[in-house]
Amino acid sequence: MANQLKKEAVISGAGLVGSLWAIMLARRGYEVRVYERRPDFRNTGFAGGRSINLALSDRGWKALERAGVDELIREKAISMAGRMIHSQEGAQSFQPYGQEGQAIYSVSRSGLNLALVEAASAYPGVTFHFEHKCQGYQTEKGEVRFLHEASQKRIIERPALLFAADGAFSAVRAALTKQTRFNYSQQYLDYGYKELSIPPAPGGGHRLEPNALHIWPRGNFMLIALPNADGSFTCTLFLPFEGPVSFEGLTTDDLVMRFFRRHFPDALALMPELIQDFNGNPTASLVTVRCSPWHFRNQVLLMGDAAHAIVPFYGQGMNAGFEDCTLLDDLANKYQEDWGRIMPEFNRTRIADGNAIADLALRNFVEMRDLVADPKFQLRKEMEAWLAERYPKEFLPLYSMVSFSHIPYSRALAEGKAQDQLFESLLSIDQVQANWRTNPEVVRRFGAWVKGRG
Template structure:
């Protein structure tokens, strides 16, 4: 049985180690950071995750779903906080019962690391940044001067993947990479518990849409919320323009007045928590020589606005496992098959995530948007199984992302034709009334 090296012990790498260990492989899992179960999460870098059916399906297959959900909180819809208006709740599903699950990245990573460490054949090595890789020989070099060798090397080391960079250096012009950054960044704030309870409804993802910017907040088991600002990097009302305590407080008083009393450490959090980058990573190929490959964000990082980054990475693991089954663990066949099976889907969710940013930022508070959601749920009720919203297909099913995109396009075409026909009937009816007069 082959020896596998996985670079990156984040969410995807840890889950992948569990899957491969259970297949009987000897797995060495290398991580550049110290053990996060000991050191804790870096300040301002927790970003809560919205774990939905795709991620749960991957966990369920190896019996980890119930354990992970103990640290999760279900969110059944969006609670929209418009400026100068009443909050309104928008359920995610037709019946209002389906939920995405808020879970801290750190808590999920710790659970997956524990599971990987408990899996026979898996060894985890911390503080081992990858600095060298020879895909032909399967040799790896690390910052401390140590080396390792494996039959298969899998890069699961995130959007800033060292593995991807080393593959690009090895392959030269035959390897392409594009990183498209938004002119937006993110910064985290903490909304603490209030009088021992949640300061906001814990059954919802809270969103403050402000046209060119927004804030969201997700609940935590300790009754706090993790808030995340998604603001422009430059210009008026941007991260660059707000530096002094007075300017920060003034901006929140103007744009987020309900949050001022809910975030007692607002100025300190804002000034000391870092601004993170938001971007989309694309590269090709994802694998070389049938023995080295990229997986998860290392292959296809996306912006977080559909809550699908971790879910999509977990689906990669399931797909690779399926390809190993289909090829009898022939990695030279399985890795190209995995890439073919996931590439179109990764492109589809990258596109949908960017589109959802515009929806969350600009549209959710608009009366027309709320009317559209009402119509959508009405169609789902009238046409059960035939009309399903994009959000439900993405979040509450394992329908491939590319199939979701195609299906929603067809549904919208039918809606357009129906609307046109109804409009024509309306005009005809008016014309008949005019003629009768």
């Protein structure tokens, strides 16, 4: 009880979600102790790892605004108003993500994490304990242990509130999987990814259009590139681990060069350090984690990747984790910080959304690596934009629902399925490709679809 009166919480993980959540709790007057496995990156710099930059969209911005740190991040964020598709022949075509003025933003992972940790540390009640690895949670004792590996010293906490933001391979979650009726699944893709880079132009500036997310779709695999503030691009190659065209086949520098010459010649011309990058950077895997429940009693709550790790193809993993923070903050207002009500409600309402964005992200992989190059898909995108502009009350494209709205992911997924049916019907209209803007059948079928959905 004393703990609750004192308003204390422990967070495992000072990644993107843990450090943002520390700010939100501190703003409520909580004393927060954050334990993080990595060394303090405020002193040592940020040790590599996953994606150097990330796409931040409306859900993420809302949480950053709530925490009062959005302006800091905005200064260095680069807007990406659409996809720039690079054909095999080197032609480029731009597909806007939404309406005029709408964009997702490329931000530096390390810059964002650093800004969040610094902003959290500015609150007197927040302390960070770096190089402390969570070793799990003992449910019977309500005890969480952190090991300082260098000194082998242990800290044992018995927090009234433990927030597990320790990522896709969460140690806290691993402990909860031992509970009866804890559901858990972990699904790896047969694809891996490797980060590569396009350096800035000789006199500075970007060598490709900076305000776009570049994609080289090649059917079964793809290369993408997101801009950085220093003029460089971070590229990611997504490729099967095994098979005829795969990482397994790229065993020599010569084979890597031949592969790029054949599939990405225009990108290769901009990548003088391809071989160093290819050999120096790991080939990493991609996992989807689903679990339930996300809470243990009213003491422990999983959030961010610890609760819902997803593949990166919708650019929503971090955004979803940030949205967890906003929603929990809303519930804390609604229930006057009664965690006995907040945790069960978050669990009841949010898991379906975690599962939905996991499904949407998997589905978007096919869209990115293959469909974006398909003329029928491009036609659908143009029709979507047209309908959204003409009938804003009746139609919001799926991509906009996910990236530019706060509609629950589960509703967006359901709407997206309904939209698939609509476009199956519209694209089957005779000659639609040539005359869709003026063909009354398009508007008639759209009207019937809207009416049918009540």
